[in-house]
Amino acid sequence: MSEEVMTTGWDAIDRAVKTIYGEQEPKHYGTLISYALGGSDPLDGISVYKSVEPVPHWHFVTYGFSELYEKETEDPEESGYGFELTFRLVREEDEEEPPAWALNLLQNMGRYVFNSGNVFRAGDYLDANGPICLGADTQLTALAFVKDPELEAMDTPNGHVEFLQMVGITHDELEAMQTWNTLGVLAAGLSHIPSYVTDLGRDTILADHSVAKIVQEGMEKEGSNTGFLFVDQLEWSAGKKGWLRQTPSVLTIGAKQAEIIGKLLRGRLLKGKELTLSGAGIRVAFKSGQQNEFEHSEDFIHITLNDETVEDMSQKLLPKQGEFEVSMKDKMNIHIAKTTITDQDGNIVKTIG
Template sequence: MSYSDGPAVQDQALEEDGALGWDAIDRALAALYGEQQASHYGALIKFRLGGTDPLDGISVYRSEQGRPHWHYVTYGFSDLYGNLDDSQDTAPGKPSGYGFELTFRLACGADEQQPPSWPLNFLQNIARYVFRTGNVFAPGHWMTANGPLRADADTLLTEMGFVQDPLLPPVHTPYGELMFLQLVGLTADELREIRRWNVQGALQAMEPHMPLWIADLARPSLHDLPAVQAAIDTGAADEGSKTGVLYNDVLVFRQRKRLLRSAQIVVRLGSLAVRDLKAMLPARLPHGRTLILAGDGATLEFMPAGEGRGAQLDWQNGHELRLGLSASQVQAWVRSVKGREGEYTVPGLDGLVWKVQTSVITDNLGNVTGRYQE
């Protein structure tokens, strides 16, 4: 990726393009950082002119709040130049472009003079995903990075959560409304626990131990801290989980015929899926919410059902299975199905066999790094 650094790129863009959206971001940052001169990294060729980097620029400020850190702020998810929407819609609440800019806070040493460059590429890669798919982020969303946030680092931070930047309130631009959305680095076990409740509630519980949600590549996981675990347990029990879909590449249905007895449906799934379902089913179905396990070409939908009824089973075309469970049946499933190799049956769920195979864990390059069993 090619960048030019220094304020000249920013000034030139403002002068040549009349970038009122860019100017609105600058004003918001000036209100926070005063006269501090940011390190600015601009794409040599703008994306709208055929460049390869979706973001026109990224500014980086040094902050001493919380702990010394670099504060990265993007330019390009929102409408910077007034040319992304021809509708001339100025209604209140209309988003500017995608309606947000990303921020990222990275811990730094007291004598560190220049911000690391790897977050520039990392944020551009996030932008490529958004520009390619049209999927936008909002407070409470989460995403896996499929590897360390910094590719060559020995770090536990492999996942992401999104919250409103605590020090940058939303702003109104001439092209619509804009929110500053902070990307927060998380560990895999933190995200697994967070999914039992919701991102924003869990991050609030973590914030005393991770001020301003500053990313520290060397930090340990926080999920075992008693205060954090208690907050997530309470939130999951009181409010349930906002995560409605889980993914597992090992999900297959087949029918097993039996002599003189009705056929069974065998559900083959990975041990990691069992681990996640044990955490998520009690946080979804008793609260009246469905939970979907999506695989490669197969879908298993768990639905809430009333007590005193047999399991509600609907098997569609060999690739879609819908299963209604009461709260007591959920607990029976959690007790009976183990996250290790084998076949399991659940009392009250006649006609179903759960065939579990060991999940293989790979890195973002596809290399096997481990196997999971309960």
């Protein structure tokens, strides 16, 4: 006799979606071999629905970030990672099948979460380092995360689950979100992205002067909500003191993220907030103070900067290879290193700096 499989979490998602689409039969894309058994796709399935409001679009809903079957994790409050992803993509008039690239994108999000343990929350963003649809002529090169406008958060027997919607965004929209906040930028441009439906052909919302004005005023008034930034290139070389000369300590960052780090320093430290950069095995925390100084251990560096130095650094942190000195008692330099961007096969497709 076979043991009956409990589908408690799966059934809860089905019920939630049914409140929107009724008896519409979705196009469902399941996984033949589970990730736990060596399969390549981490999500157990993705259902895709046809929606017509506010514009015709595909509505993707994942199954797999939450606990779909019996409760396995120790946290009784949350089901699995505590969310499922959704994605709304403009649907062409004659389009009968959802684009495969969008399904692959959602599975890639699953790989990222399953392999890193990092979870998404409303207000988060993720730089894709290239078009979100590989090979497409689109300005959308990053993703933001908001609460799905129709699917409400729910409590299941396995714990709480939120539905987070991915939104394709442009590079300058990403920078605006980093230097102000994600939800504020998206709300300002909602008339251009109704229900946050992703349209590969759209222009940046910041091309609208009224939107750009709202974003700029938000930055100036509130500063940045980004207190923690993952940095691809981040290194620290401790200086040495000799009898006749002193070798400066050197903080190395990549050219790709140099400019946004400069903007974040202004948006955080000048508002009395801290900024932490996190790289492979190292963290660098900046805070404001009267005197420039730093303390360091093997994997943690704490740097204090006065307002004048913050302003000066923000002007010098540019996407260009080079090095400059930061004025303080113990000598410290900032080195900006070239950044190389590679494709899935490891081929260099772009060099910055």
